[in-house]
Amino acid sequence: MKAVGLLVVLGALSAAGEVFHTKVGGTVTLQCGLGIKEVPMVKWYHKDNQIVGTLKNGQTVKGESSMKERIKLKDSSTLEISTVKEEDAGEFTCETVKHTLLVVSVSTTPSGPVQKGSRVDLGCEVKGVEPTPTVQWKRPNGKLQVSSKLESVALSDAGKWMCVFSYGGKEYTDSIQIEVKEPTPSTTTPSATQTSKSASGPSQPKKGVNVKDFLTKWWKWITAGVCCLLLVIIVIASIFFKRIKRKKKLQMLRTGRQSLRAKKYCQCDQPTAARKPQQGRRKGNPPALIL
Structure with a gap:
């Protein structure tokens, strides 16, 4: 049991x-x-x-x-x-x-x-x-x-x-x-007001904007502006020097023409010298008889 x-x-x-x-x-x-x-x-x-x-x-x-x-x-x-x-x-x-x-x-x-x-x-x-x-x-x-x-x-x-x-x-x-x-930082998008301000004048770095990128962009614009200014100065200077050179050349041509005219006038307008009178007959053979 x-x-x-x-x-x-x-x-x-x-x-x-x-x-x-x-x-x-x-x-x-x-x-x-x-x-x-x-x-x-x-x-x-x-x-x-x-x-x-x-x-x-x-x-x-x-x-x-x-x-x-x-x-x-x-x-x-x-x-x-x-x-x-x-x-x-x-x-x-x-x-x-x-x-x-x-x-x-x-x-x-x-x-x-x-x-x-x-x-x-x-x-x-x-x-x-x-x-x-x-x-x-x-x-x-x-x-x-x-x-x-x-x-x-x-x-x-x-x-x-x-x-x-x-x-x-x-x-x-x-x-x-x-x-x-932690949440990832997001880049802020500019509003309409900020866009109008940037169109009227140079924008300043805002809060949340990368200052390094902002300065890099401005440096590129400044460099481009300086290059354009230098190019304009070089063009103006070359035109100015060409005009001066052309002016000097014209002045030299005018001076040369005037000198040539003065010499021609002295040669053409000067009176010829009178022939000296014969003083006696030259000794020599007598003239031939006319037949």
């Missing part, structure tokens, strides 16, 4: 099963029986659907299920589920043992690093039991968060946030990391 009572107690304990919980994408291991590692023939069921079993020769046979490629038997009876999904949550049965798998999905919206002062929504869903357990959030400093919505994130909110819920008299937690960063 004592042996029978012991078997009944062990059967009752084994039938109670255990509660397992994991995140989406995690791995969980379920045992068939209470402390029994190897069972000659086992059959595992998920929500009354057989997912895997062993034959007398030890061969493993898998049923048609969404987790077919993600399950395997260890020690011929222990069930291992990898890359857990939300639809894997629920009741798993092996012989008289019933386990409950809770799949927890924690998230933030928006995901990834968030800017200081932005809004963040915290999400924590528990799949596998009905009704769904009530969840709470704990801040990185350990204090409870009243709402799952953070209206304005501060730098002190960065860290590990814990999703806490209770089931079967036990408390379970899962966490998510929140990263908060």
